[in-house]
Amino acid sequence: MSAATLPVPDHRAEGGIGVKGLVADWSSDRHAFHVSWGKAMMWIFLLSDTFIFGSFLTGYMTVRGSTTVAWPNPSEVFSLHIGQSSVPLLLIAIMTFVLITSSGTMAMAVNCAYRRDRVNAAALMIVTAAFGEIFVGMQAFEWSKLILEGVRPWGNPWGAAQFGSTFFMITGFHGLHVTCGVILLVIVAIRLLLGHYEKSHNYQIVEIVGLYWHFVDLVWVFIFALFYLW
């Protein structure tokens, strides 16, 4: 009887039971990261995406390292013929510059959003989306060119069959990310212009979309180095 009078705090009761209790226990009003939840969640999503692309590139390394057939020379496969001469990797180089440029305009859009300059922020986001669309267009051109030349996921005219499968998987998944980013950018830019974020007076969505866009550029840095240049 005397035990019942002891002031033992019952932590189980604090957040209630069932689903409510689960939420209360896992949130518990403790901040691990002193940023908004949206930004923290975007970072965690990007971390998981890093593992997806990391696994793709590791898989590419494994099949390239284990094949006994010569790997097609990317420098020649991705060259463009201008007049009589062939310039190695020209299209890929242009795509790299386009994506870096879009990252630069995105960074400036985020900067405008911090200064609550919503017209310039939205305009720069549209410019970023346009560069992204140019990138996807050039990738579609590259894919069609390679498919016409006979590259398939199960073989190609120049060497190891795994070249096609890794190429289509890695660049295809990256292109999908760019396409999603373009759609996201356009949606947020339009909502920004229409004044959707005026009520909360919070433009942080621009920064969150920016994180995603810079990540897409970041992944391309690794693909460019490890797939095209190696």
Add this chain to the structure above:
Amino acid sequence: MSTTTPAGDQQHQQHPIGLYLKIWALLFLLSTMSYLVDYFHLQGYLRWGLIVLFMLMKAGLIVAVFMHMAWERLSLVCAILLPTLGLLVLVALMAIEADHTHLARVLFFR
């Protein structure tokens, strides 16, 4: 967590546009240099070393400045950047696996 940003978070993210333009120019320069590695047909460890060096420098600039990681608190930086090091374990294991498979193919399937 509230949906509004703490005032301090907004303050420390104000950087001059010039900073972004400088990083942009640097990224252009690094990309051009890694392209030139291929253009001049550098081979062997020099080629791989330069490619990885330029790749890591570009990645570092994008994460640190464009993604503002340089100005985030250490708890977020650790939570996002440290787990990626786990990929190095995967890469090491799969490199050994690839070598082993390659050896087996050379010995028995050619």
